[in-house]
């Protein structure tokens with residue numbers, strides 16, 4: 001009896017682990033796929049599990065390969081745009097390459113364990129495999145653009161929380177359609193479906 005129960009427990013743990021692994025792999029490949037791979041805007045989901053997950057707003061918490069401290073950099077006067085160079089120019093803010101990190105860290109704090117990891121990737125010619133924190137479900141066919149927001153003076157913290165106090169970025173703001181529309185109505189920005197959907 002006990003053995004049977006333990007067996008069942010082990011089985012459900014394996015199922016949960018498989019589910020988590022699959023969803024991670026799926027959300028990662030979803031991020032990699034270029035937008036517009038499906039020709040129409042449809043709220044359809046590839047699987048039932050995927051539909052349930054999105055309905056509940058469930059996303060795995062990313063685990064970063066390096067304990068990157070946003071707080072220490074910002075406290076040293078390094079502006080967001082030094083690293084997220086695309087943010088005022090177009091849709092994508094961008095994640096910096098390890099080449100940029102090494103401009104400072106070839107000598108600076110180069111004895112620290114987490115900085116050695118950066119050098120390790122750099123010296124092997126690899127990019128640091130950062131995990132995405134924000135993003136939309138591909139089935140929602142959202143097109144977002146940073147630049148008009150930065151031009152209109154919308155602060156990063158409105159959409160990303162207080163990154164100045166974070167180490168690695170955490171999803172401090174639940175960005176969904178209600179969140180976008182609420183501000184667009186308040187600031188008389190467009191609420192036309194095609195402004196945000198393709």
Ligand code: HEC
Pocket residue numbers: 080081084087091092093094095134135136144146149150154155156157158159160175
């Ligand atoms: C109006 C809301 C909003 C504002 C303001 C905003 N962001 Fe974002 N940001 C988003 C959304 C939404 C995403 C996810 C976009 C996606 O996955 O297509 C994102 C993604 C990112 C990413 C991940 C890489 C990328 O570009 O997709 C970085 C880095 C980022 N933002 C940095 C910033 C910084 C720095 C600022 C301020 C200078 C800022 N953001 C202002 C909404 C915002």
Ligand code: HEC
Pocket residue numbers: 066067068069072073076078082083096097098100101102103104105108109112113114115118
């Ligand atoms: C413009 C210079 C600059 C750039 C570019 C830069 N850093 Fe830093 N970094 C700093 C400074 C300054 C500190 C604080 C050092 C201290 O506390 O002594 C720091 C600290 C760190 C630390 C903490 C070290 C510790 O254990 O105290 C890590 C990890 C780190 N940086 C990783 C990165 C990564 C990864 C990148 C690229 C995405 C990067 N840095 C880009 C200047 C920079």
Ligand code: HEC
Pocket residue numbers: 042043044054135136137138139140142175176177180181184190191192193194195196197
């Ligand atoms: C200001 C931007 C914005 C506008 C305008 C907007 N949406 Fe959205 N919509 C979003 C965002 C963001 C999401 C959520 C994406 C996510 O959670 O991954 C979303 C999600 C949706 C979804 C759910 C899709 C899914 O698979 O979960 C539907 C359906 C939808 N929008 C339809 C519409 C329609 C119809 C209109 C016009 C009346 C509209 N939207 C206008 C930003 C917008």
Ligand code: HEC
Pocket residue numbers: 064068070073074078079080081082083084095096130131132133134135156157160163164167168169170
């Ligand atoms: C020294 C470089 C550096 C600076 C300065 C910096 N960031 Fe980042 N940022 C990173 C790195 C590296 C990552 C990837 C690791 C992570 O997610 O924390 C990242 C990730 C992010 C993400 C999550 C992107 C996603 O969806 O995966 C957001 C949002 C973000 N940064 C916002 C900001 C804001 C806002 C500021 C200024 C207050 C800022 N960053 C300053 C290097 C930097």
Ligand code: HEC
Pocket residue numbers: 142143144145148149152154158159175176179180181183184187188189190195196
């Ligand atoms: C805190 C306020 C705020 C939030 C939140 C916000 N926006 Fe905006 N958005 C604006 C403002 C202000 C503009 C600029 C309007 C202008 O230039 O006339 C804008 C412009 C845009 C534009 C460009 C419209 C055009 O006509 O070129 C798009 C696309 C857009 N937003 C999508 C989104 C999406 C998608 C979200 C949610 C992920 C979002 N916005 C969240 C305030 C916001």
